[in-house]
Amino acid sequence: MDNKPTKTSSGRYQLKYRGVECRNCKHPLDISDKYCPNCSQANSIKKLSIKDFFDEFFASVISYDSKLLKTLAALLLRPGKITRDYIQGKRISYTNPFRFLLSLSLIYFFIISFSNDFSSLDRYGAKDKKEFINVFKNINFDDKGKLNQNPIDSSSNRSEINKILEQDKIKDSLLFKNPKKYFSSNNHHSFFSRFFHKIDFFTTTISKDTIYSFDDAITKYQIKNNRENKSAYNSAKGLSRLKNQPGSFLNSLISKLPFTTFFFLPIFAFFIWMIYIRKKYTYTDHIIFSFHNQSLLFILLIVSYLINNIFKIDSQGIFLFIFLIYLYKSMRNFYKQRRFITIIKYLFLNTIFVILATIAIIVVLTGSIFTF
Known part of the structure; x- marks a missing residue:
């Protein structure tokens, strides 16, 4: 008995191009097999031509479009029905x-x-309009990093301190007077307190100092290269960019x-x-x-x-x-x-x-x- 398909195929799927072994998975095939039942590859020994390539491309596009239209129609017109069909195995018609x-x-x-x-919107980002100037060399701090409460003899220094207080620069003065000490001043606190303190430190140094990478901070401030410090730096970098580039x-x-x-x-x-x-x-x-x-x-x-x-x-x-x-x-x-x-x-x-x-x-x- 001649085991041939009743429907004649065209192009590279004609009977004369059928093989008896899948070229992809080596599964044995019959001449009536248009596709491999094991891996679904087309059963054809003909070399792919430009015409074959575009024929298959447009065929797949039309097939996808058909599925897309059926999916849209079922989704819009039959709420819940498309899901019921899909889980019951009726999947070939839907994407x-x-x-x-x-x-x-x-x-x-x-x-x-x-x-x-x-x-x-980046034009509305906050930018530092003036270059930060370090004017804190003559300010004294105690061992805990706090501003020394002893009277300062120099009237210019006292005037400078008042100016700092007025401009809310105390934190910056503490930080830039001794960055390494300021950075480690919260090491004995809880993780979250310590982590946000480090974010604040990096945010200030990124915006007011020449710190462009975590390696710069390691080199300039002798900061340990560990995961916590790097995470705090990356967070501060992101917050700074958000502030400047919303x-x-x-x-x-x-x-x-x-x-x-x-x-x-x-x-x-x-x-x-x-x-x-x-x-x-x-x-x-x-x-x-x-x-x-x-x-x-x-x-x-x-x-x-x-x-x-x-x-x-x-x-x-x-x-x-x-x-x-x-x-x-x-x-x-x-x-x-x-x-x-x-x-x-x-x-x-x-x-x-x-x-x-x-x-x-x-x-x-x-x-x-x-x-x-």
Whole structure:
């Protein structure tokens, strides 16, 4: 019996180009196999031509576009249904939830960053307009680094001290009189007190002295090269740049936000799993449900942003209201529980979502400051 496919293929997939062994994984093939059942590579021994290359490229694009349109249609018109289909194995028609959400978040934050000239805010950054001048050589300090309370004979020195007090320069005078001693003056305190003291030290020296790197601080102030000191320096460097370049900081922050979603959504899915623990869903099912709903939120945010910029109106509230209704319908359709129970769980999950999103933003904001 002739074991050939009933449907004739074209291009490099014609029968005359079929092999009997996969060129990728060496799995035995039949001439009727268009793809390897082991690794899914196309069964073709024909060398790839330019025409074949572009044919396959456009075929993959059309296939992706088809999946994208079906995913969008199912997501918009059938809340919760797309998740149910996906976890039941009907996946060939839809795009991967993780990839889809990542793409939408990148598109949204790219639009935000690209359409706003945040860098122009750098002009409002705080700059030191005058060069710092060391006038503290004649000021005396006791062994603990505090200003000596003994009378100072020189009237010029007394006048200088009054000037320092008026300009709130006592801290700087202490620091630059003996930087090494000032830096180590908090070593016996708790970690947080010591760490913020070091941040304050580095912030002052970065803005008022020729310190451009941690190595400069090590050399000039004989500071130990350890992780705590380096972390304090990096934090001070980030705070100084934030102070001087607020617009650039916003651009840096926005570039990190898409990835923040994928840190708190798995935690959020844990809470969904907890309140639906009696349902026969796995933790992964809840993550997919979260990804689909978050994708819809990004779609609405993108549409709202475009409408706002084209028509010069504020539509965020309308689209947020649409999303809240959508989320309720999605929970009802996917988890199949009564209205009252769904509403209680809906309110609880929205509260958790707001809390987790706030924590995530604070963490990213803090991390961005310390690494900027």
